[in-house]
Amino acid sequence: MARILIVDNCEIIRNLLTDFLEELGHTVETAIHGQDGIDKALNNEYDAVFCDIHMPKKNGYQVYVEVSGKKAALPFIMTDSLPDDLANMAVSRGAHTCLSKPFTLEQVRTALSEIFIKDTADESR
């Protein structure tokens, strides 16, 4: 199963995603703001990152740009409470998708399966 990093300053979302993803059998770590997210993503190995947009220290777009600059292959799922340009920009630069809050568990499942199917497809090639 996969190692997943959750970056969100909102505790309830961190908890929800942690519980849900662990239930699915993944290993989950969390970061509580942008800078925290960057540090963890660069210093540890993950298979996917959930990343909020509006956060203190560094916003989600900055997190995505810094991390993907060094780890281009790491898939990002942006989560956003407001449909705005930052999420769009991240997606246009290569983030996998953006889920607008409040998202359903179904949306989370779909996004993850898209990533991992793509991964296995990449590996089998």
Add this chain to the structure above:
Amino acid sequence: MNLRKLLNNLTLRAKFIIPISILLAASVTTISSYLLDRQADGFRKELEASGETRIRMLAHSAESGVIFENIYELEDILNTLAQFEDVQFASISDVENSILTEFGTEPAGLVVDHRFHSYDRDTDKCNDFYGNDINDEEFLEFNYPIETRKEEIGRENLGLTAGLEGGQYTTETVGHLRLILQLDKVQEAISDSMITATVITIVVVILTILGLAWFVGVITKPIKSLVEVTDQVSRGDFSKRAELKQQDEIGHLASTFNRMVDSLEQSRDEIEEYNRNLEQKIIERTLELEEIQQQLVQSEKLSAIGQLAAGVAHELNNPLGGILGYSQFTLEKLKKFKERENAPKDIDKFIRYLTDIETQARRCKTIVQNLLRFSRSSRTTDFEDVDINQVVEDTRTFVEHQLHMNNIELEVNLSESLPVIHGNGGQLQQVLTNLIINAMHASPADSIINVFTRYSPPLGEFSGAIEIIVADQGTGISPENLNKIFEPFFTTKMVGKGTGLGLSVSYGIIKDHGGEVKVDSVEGEGSTFVVVLPVKKESSESDTEDSSEIANRQEK
């Protein structure tokens, strides 16, 4: 320079008359003075000839008188000159030049002015000249020798012997004859002619000037009348025309001018008409502007609400995410528990509670999303080619179940000749859903909701439009509510049933498409909503492919 200036300032008439008169006077004067000269010459020649003739005759008849020194005879001869008025003086002298007799008074101090040649050139006997006396009066003097012929030797007693044959003779000068004539008569005749010539010249010039004045008047009169009309026109009076019938250049000028005035008058009338129209237009535009201003106020209101909504949404979405996620999560778990043998009895109740929570959380999500549509960032401008009939079909499948539950029939009539339009299919579907659900809420059971599409093809500047019509047989809308239904949060529905955002969101979406929403409603009979969408294609402005992709995902 000054002369030219002067000439330029003269009237047309003076310009014609003055130079022509001067030229004419000059030429008439030149011609008549030339003729006068000729005439004076003629007089003199005549006088010369008559003087010559007379002196010859005198010389001839004085021959014997001189030879015999018969003074009386000579006096008689000279006295015959008294019959001629022009004789001033005459004298006969002998060979030694001592005067034998004389007639008249000799002019004092006569000096030769110029000689002239008599016609008797071969003998150089004469010595004729014009001269002036001390009073500067002019005289004509003739000198002629008095000669005698000696024909035959035998007949003469002078003792000259020569081998001359018969019939031959020699001439001998025996005296001199002198005749001086006055030129008074000639002078008089000349000055007479001069006066006549001058008078004729003056008369001719005056007559010519009068004739010219009349003639030039004939030419310039039409010009003058043209000038008068021009004057009037220049003062803005277009009522008069130059009335000239002639076919010459001036007539042509006049008719050209008339045509010019015609078109001037026409343009002036047009301009006045424009001005009048302009006023009308200004009034219309002012009204339009007022309307736009009201719309602006409205949209200001909306954008303030949008900003507020964005803030609220941001704050609300996180906890809402927690509620929605956890209720779903728990629900899933409970459903799994339920399948176990030792499941608690109340588990169905819990599942129902959580389902309610989940449903209400989804509803909150919808409300927040509706709110967000007011904020600019939530508006997608992701336009593509949209088939409106397809949008209607999609909406039908979406709402059919609900309508069926309420015993309401949906009748759809689609125009077959709709062109595609440039728009956002998802948003248009949202609008149509709103309208149909509103109609459903207003409709009694067993009634019909009509949805149909219609195409108005382009005509002139109008580039064509598609209309989507949603008509119900429901309660209708009261006139006082008719103005308010597009306002955000205006609803007549019970708390929890309507947010009052449906129509204002729909209105915004249709405005984004460059279209409009019209309502026609009679209380108690039903309402008809018409969505008009322009067909004119506009390329989407700032959107990149990527951002449209995101927009699509957000819709999910």
